Amino acid sequence: MGTTRVNFRIPEELIEKADVAAKLTHKNRTEIVTEALRGYLDDLEETETFNQELVELYLADELEYAVLEEFLGRQDAEAVRVSKTLLEQGEGIAEDLAEL
Secondary structure (H helix, E strand, O other), rough: OOOOOOOOOHHHHHHHHHHHHHHOOOOHHHHHHHHHHHHHHHHHHOOOOHHHHHHHHHHHOOOOOHHHHHHHHHHHHHHHHHHHHHHHHHHHHHHHHHOO
């Protein structure tokens, strides 16, 4: 997995704490921030609300399938994709019936 240079602002007191943690653990600031962000995202991904909102974004065409698959896993993402297809087909059938 590659890395990307980012530039953002973090409160000074968090940087100071990260620097102390880096010194104590013999890591650098980037490793500390990366581990903290990874832990936060892992916790977030385990919540039902996160997964529901992720699916809603996909159903609204605001999220690519590849991203959905990355978060949910292939099997669950495929189930969502099939459901979306069925919903879209159902809407088309309903529109056709309404025109009769």
